[in-house]
Amino acid sequence: MRAIAEPFFERSPLLLGPVFTLLLFFVVFLGVVLYVLRSKSLRFEALSNLPLSDGRSDSTNDPNDASGRTQEC
Amino acid sequence: MSTATAPESLVTRETSDEPRAPGGETLTFEDRWIRYFVWASVLWGVVGMLVGALVALQLAWWPANVGPWLTFGRLRPLHTNAVIFAFVGNMMFAGVYHSSTRLLRAKLHEGLTAFHFWGWQLIIVSAALTLPLGLTQGKEYAELIWPIDLAVAVVWLTFGANFFLLLKNRREKHLYVAIWFYIATVVTITVLYVLNNLALPFAATGSYGVFAGVQDGLVQWWYGHNAVAFFLTTPILGIMYYYVPKAADRPVYSYRLSIVHFWSLIFLYIWAGPHHLLNTALPDWAQSLGMLFSLMLWAPSWGGMVNGLLTLRGAWDKLRTDPVLKFFAAGVTFYGMATFEGPLLSIRAVNELAHYTDWIIGHVHGGALGWNGFMAAGMFYWLVPQLYGTKLYSRRAADWHFYVGTLGIVIYMAAMYISGITQGLMWRAENEGGGLLYPTFVETVTAILPMYWVRLVGGSMYLVGFVVMAWNLVMTARSGAPVHVTVKVPSPLPAAPVPWGKVLGSAPVLLVILVSTVLGASAVLNEMAGASLVIAALVIAVLGGVYVQVRRVTQAVHHELEGTGILFTVLVTVSILVGGIAELLPTVAMGVAERETTRQTPYTPLELEGRDVYVAEGCYTCHSQMIRPFTWESARYGAVSETADSIWDRPYQWGSKRTGPDLAREGGRYPSLWHYQHMVDPRSTSPGSIMPSYAHLATTPVDYERTPNKLRTLQSLGVPYDAEDIDLAASDAREQAAVIVEDLRVSGDVEDADPSSELVAMIAYLQRLGRVESSFVPERDREEPTAVSEAAAGAAAGGGGGR
Numbered sequence: 001m002r003a004i005a006e007p008f009f010e011r012s013p014l015l016l017g018p019v020f021t022l023l024l025f026f027v028v029f030l031g032v033v034l035y036v037l038r039s040k041s042l043r044f045e046a047l048s049n050l051p052l053s054d055g056r057s058d059s060t061n062d063p064n065d066a067s068g069r070t071q072e073c
Numbered sequence: 074m075s076t077a078t079a080p081e082s083l084v085t086r087e088t089s090d091e092p093r094a095p096g097g098e099t100l101t102f103e104d105r106w107i108r109y110f111v112w113a114s115v116l117w118g119v120v121g122m123l124v125g126a127l128v129a130l131q132l133a134w135w136p137a138n139v140g141p142w143l144t145f146g147r148l149r150p151l152h153t154n155a156v157i158f159a160f161v162g163n164m165m166f167a168g169v170y171h172s173s174t175r176l177l178r179a180k181l182h183e184g185l186t187a188f189h190f191w192g193w194q195l196i197i198v199s200a201a202l203t204l205p206l207g208l209t210q211g212k213e214y215a216e217l218i219w220p221i222d223l224a225v226a227v228v229w230l231t232f233g234a235n236f237f238l239l240l241k242n243r244r245e246k247h248l249y250v251a252i253w254f255y256i257a258t259v260v261t262i263t264v265l266y267v268l269n270n271l272a273l274p275f276a277a278t279g280s281y282g283v284f285a286g287v288q289d290g291l292v293q294w295w296y297g298h299n300a301v302a303f304f305l306t307t308p309i310l311g312i313m314y315y316y317v318p319k320a321a322d323r324p325v326y327s328y329r330l331s332i333v334h335f336w337s338l339i340f341l342y343i344w345a346g347p348h349h350l351l352n353t354a355l356p357d358w359a360q361s362l363g364m365l366f367s368l369m370l371w372a373p374s375w376g377g378m379v380n381g382l383l384t385l386r387g388a389w390d391k392l393r394t395d396p397v398l399k400f401f402a403a404g405v406t407f408y409g410m411a412t413f414e415g416p417l418l419s420i421r422a423v424n425e426l427a428h429y430t431d432w433i434i435g436h437v438h439g440g441a442l443g444w445n446g447f448m449a450a451g452m453f454y455w456l457v458p459q460l461y462g463t464k465l466y467s468r469r470a471a472d473w474h475f476y477v478g479t480l481g482i483v484i485y486m487a488a489m490y491i492s493g494i495t496q497g498l499m500w501r502a503e504n505e506g507g508g509l510l511y512p513t514f515v516e517t518v519t520a521i522l523p524m525y526w527v528r529l530v531g532g533s534m535y536l537v538g539f540v541v542m543a544w545n546l547v548m549t550a551r552s553g554a555p556v557h558v559t560v561k562v563p564s565p566l567p568a569a570p571v572p573w574g575k576v577l578g579s580a581p582v583l584l585v586i587l588v589s590t591v592l593g594a595s596a597v598l599n600e601m602a603g604a605s606l607v608i609a610a611l612v613i614a615v616l617g618g619v620y621v622q623v624r625r626v627t628q629a630v631h632h633e634l635e636g637t638g639i640l641f642t643v644l645v646t647v648s649i650l651v652g653g654i655a656e657l658l659p660t661v662a663m664g665v666a667e668r669e670t671t672r673q674t675p676y677t678p679l680e681l682e683g684r685d686v687y688v689a690e691g692c693y694t695c696h697s698q699m700i701r702p703f704t705w706e707s708a709r710y711g712a713v714s715e716t717a718d719s720i721w722d723r724p725y726q727w728g729s730k731r732t733g734p735d736l737a738r739e740g741g742r743y744p745s746l747w748h749y750q751h752m753v754d755p756r757s758t759s760p761g762s763i764m765p766s767y768a769h770l771a772t773t774p775v776d777y778e779r780t781p782n783k784l785r786t787l788q789s790l791g792v793p794y795d796a797e798d799i800d801l802a803a804s805d806a807r808e809q810a811a812v813i814v815e816d817l818r819v820s821g822d823v824e825d826a827d828p829s830s831e832l833v834a835m836i837a838y839l840q841r842l843g844r845v846e847s848s849f850v851p852e853r854d855r856e857e858p859t860a861v862s863e864a865a866a867g868a869a870a871g872g873g874g875g876r
Contacts, residue, residue, distance in 0.1 A: 027614050049324050
């Protein structure tokens with residue numbers, strides 16, 4: 001381990017950053033995966049329906065832009 | 074006034090499980106600016122693709138390079154900028170604004186949106202004027218000059234402010250997955266664009282970047298790759314997560330998968346930039362990181378693709394009849410293909426063959442035409458009827474667009490794959506004696522010219538399909554009228570106080586503090602003690618994280634996170650900054666140390682002027698300056714490139730495509746007369762060459778009065794020019810130019826070479842490439858009245874075979 005690490009960090013001690021961040025990613029990734037696996041399905045179902053329920057109640061043509069045009073096809 | 078029945082379902086579904094205040098209000102969306110963005114995207118899409126067809130023609134038939142303003146080197150940046158920032162940019166703004174107002178149930182700020190729209194169009198027009206004029210920073214996808222960069226920053230921040238105002242004023246507490254991708258886009262593009270364009274101006278239209286050489290290359294591709302990631306991918310993924318469910322009338326396949334997809338993608342993408350610099354002088358560790366993270370990107374990218382495609386489950390039959398779903402399904406499939414191919418190309422052995430060839434052009438067009446273009450078409454075909462309260466004018470025309478577009482992409486990509494692999498193999502082919510089988514570079518170009526014609530056919534088919542779409546959308550709009558959409562929204566709830574004591578004392582926060590403390594201790598200890606503490610910190614982090622999870626303390630963390638826009642944005646920012654800082658900082662630090670010890674001397678004033686001409690003409694769009702560590706590269710071009718070779722280069726010019734040969738060690742390879750004749754008429758020295766003529770350089774003067782200011786600016790950035798160098802820059806440049814002109818006269822009877830011309834400056838620069846120091850020494854610095862030994866300088870450049 002030391003034989004690998006020493007020549008690598010000789011170039012710059014700042015190289016610890018990428019190594020640490022790589023490991024940090026795996027930790028965060030595992031956390032996210034654990035979270036989604038353990039969460040309740042019902043909550044996700046409700047959230048995934050958000051695009052389908054944009055609360056639209058009415059739509060009218062713009063009187064300023066329409067110039068009285070109606071649907072033709 | 075007339076009314077129109079909206080084709081969209083009017084059924085209101087309650088989805089959020091959050092408590093709502095009793096009662097309710099309504100919001101009316103006018104969508105005027107969204108319509109404008111749609112039309113701007115369609116218009117600029119036609120323009121950008123027309124320019125694309127023209128540059129494709131120029132590669133197949135060089136006489137199509139008409140005049141200095143319309144050469145390939147100047148038009149290629151115009152094509153890429155128009156397609157990325159004008160076509161996809163406007164499409165993205167339309168989609169982001171439309172879907173965000175619906176998902177967040179909030180209205181856009183009228184003034185900010187208007188400023189955003191007109192500001193962005195003004196930037197596009199400015200780019201369309203300046204790039205053909207040769208006003209460029211010379212970095213791919215970041216060519217715009219500094220005043221336009223400032224305008225981009227202002228307008229982009231206006232977009233960001235407008236978007237975050239939506240978040241602030243929203244009536245839907247939870248942030249749907251599409252919004253996460255939009256947040257990542259706003260934040261990351263801001264960081265990338267600002268950092269990559271840090272520069273010191275020397276004139277109203279020119280500047281030198283803060284970074285140089287390998288550092289500039291790494292920052293550039295950190296930006297360039299993530300411009301693809303966060304401008305061409307994340308916002309379009311957000312659009313996919315909103316519009317595919319809308320068009321299919323069913324929710325996204327897996328919300329769980331979207332969470333993993335999002336966090337993995339934004340964390341991994343930011344690291345992958347170095348895969349554009351594989352097998353170059355970039356440090357090995359950075360190349361390995363770029364490759365590793367690119368390979369890991371396979372998983373989230375395909376997770377997203379699968380999530381998009383499976384959203385259509387149960388609605389596959391609609392693909393036969395619904396053009397919107399056709400385009401979305403094909404677009405997402407192209408996304409899957411492009412994101413499979415991207416990591417594949419990041420494997421060093423594959424990259425060895427593919428880099429600098431047309432394979433990369435085929436790859437990016439699979440993403441641009443298939444993913445971005447088809448997702449845009451799907452969105453427009455769905456959105457325009459909604460915005461005008463009508464139905465699509467012609468489904469048949471939309472179907473025709475789909476088939477001709479798909480066929481066009483397939484023809485385009487097949488041509489580029491054949492061309493790229495052919496050229497890559499020819500570059501490395503050896504004869505029985507071990508030498509190069511195709512020693513003349515131009516042989517490898519003429520061999521692929523038929524594929525350039527095929528590419529033009531494929532691209533033109535796609536363009537024709539796009540024009541048909543534009544006609545169809547215009548007719549659709551004409552058959553309806555702009556609509557106002559009214560939606561029901563819940564009344565806002567009073568804000569609950571944040572229990573800061575409870576938050577700060579919670580297990581996750583304490584765990585982060587503990588791990589940070591141990592890591593901090595490791596930083597002040599040496600060698601194995603420090604390394605041991607790092608390992609201990611990681612063990613604590615992993616075990617602590619698992620413990621916290623097991624206790625289900627984090628059960629609702631993400632759920633709560635989705636309701637807190639600011640915290641969500643902060644976490645996204647941290648995620649993208651972590652990778653960038655960890656990757657860039659060591660390289661920048663090493664560069665500072667290398668500049669202290671390098672033997673490489675800065676460019677002379679004339680070489681610097683010549684370099685600026687090289688950048689302005691866009692020579693980097695066809696010529697690389699990076700000899701990779703392969704025998705066939707050294708045999709053709711000379712000694713392998715090192716970081717020191719480009720240590721003073723602002724911008725770095727390693728390039729990404731070789732339509733012409735590498736120029737890293739061009740200095741001393743040919744006499745100045747050869748360069749003169751080659752630039753005026755490339756085919757006089759290289760029969761079969763497809764390079765445009767640069768005869769105009771022979772009559773375009775260099776303004777030597779601005780040269781001292783250029784040197785002064787570079788001195789401020791750390792280039793070791795002294796006061797005398799700066800004061801005498803103009804006279805030194807004229808003196809060196811006179812030497813070159815005399816050489817041209819003596820060696821080739823060229824009597825009319827203008828010493829103040831850009832062509833002479835360009836020759837000075839080309840003759841410097843690959844040399845540690847210039848072959849020219851001003852008379853004031855000479856101990857004896859003789860020129861510096863050419864032989865010594867040539868030896869420093871290394872050997873090399875023929876081309």
